[in-house]
Amino acid sequence: MAPKRVPMAIGALLALTAALTVAPTTTTASSFAYLNVSPVEIDTTPAGGTSTDTLYVNYATGNRTFDVTHENKGTCLSTHFEEDIRGVPVSFPVSERQVSWNGNTYELKNIHYHAKGEHKQDNQPDYPAVEAHLLHQGPGGAHDLLVLVVLLDVNNSPSPTNSAHDDLLVTPPNECDPAINRNVNLRGLIPTQPASPAQAGSWRYVGSKTTPETHGGSDYWYPVQFVIFKQRQTITPTTLTMLRSRWSGPQFNAKPLTAATPTFSETP
Numbered sequence: 001m002a003p004k005r006v007p008m009a010i011g012a013l014l015a016l017t018a019a020l021t022v023a024p025t026t027t028t029a030s031s032f033a034y035l036n037v038s039p040v041e042i043d044t045t046p047a048g049g050t051s052t053d054t055l056y057v058n059y060a061t062g063n064r065t066f067d068v069t070h071e072n073k074g075t076c077l078s079t080h081f082e083e084d085i086r087g088v089p090v091s092f093p094v095s096e097r098q099v100s101w102n103g104n105t106y107e108l109k110n111i112h113y114h115a116k117g118e119h120k121q122d123n124q125p126d127y128p129a130v131e132a133h134l135l136h137q138g139p140g141g142a143h144d145l146l147v148l149v150v151l152l153d154v155n156n157s158p159s160p161t162n163s164a165h166d167d168l169l170v171t172p173p174n175e176c177d178p179a180i181n182r183n184v185n186l187r188g189l190i191p192t193q194p195a196s197p198a199q200a201g202s203w204r205y206v207g208s209k210t211t212p213e214t215h216g217g218s219d220y221w222y223p224v225q226f227v228i229f230k231q232r233q234t235i236t237p238t239t240l241t242m243l244r245s246r247w248s249g250p251q252f253n254a255k256p257l258t259a260a261t262p263t264f265s266e267t268p
């Protein structure tokens, strides 16, 4: 009789596995189209032409306080590629950290960093040194995400001045250490040229998250709107060294490009 119990056990295990891996019940069929899309190579002559989606950045000017942490996904003693150094806005109201996307309000939840670029321009041989993701949540909640992407190059001038990103990332805490307060020029975290963040040129596409919620997870189910600013910002070599020290190269905490080919659009 023993051999007959084995298939039954496997069947039960498969059923349990299926139950555990199925997407949350709020997932719509169309969401599956976005599974594991991002990151991708940026189409700098986008097939989608000029974007008609409107973006207005309503961040407050001046310094605001962020809690800076090394996000923990797993144990405090093991660092995983799905983790990041991030700043979470504290002590200032939503009205000072929101954007308008097609008329809907999206709230900045965090800015986090990938210690190597995740998106690469199709007209450039190398990835940017670092990629900042400003994650916003819209009226649809945790599955209604808009990510403003800032690509960062290394400031190799002899006496580089700190950017707002350096101010946030300087001497970041180790995993599970208490959060560190940093005062950062909020508007300084995104490009301001040519005239305003709303007008800054960008590439746009609909993709997915690039990291799951948990170490070893795979919840890339939901569509994420990406806006990648064409204008880059900088970090200093010192900051880059500190950031990269947390992970092993060459990928650090950057997800490799997928094979997906979403349609890009742009604003000039």
Ligand SMILES: [Zn+2]
Binding pocket: 112, 114, 133, 210, 211
């Ligand atoms: Zn990210």
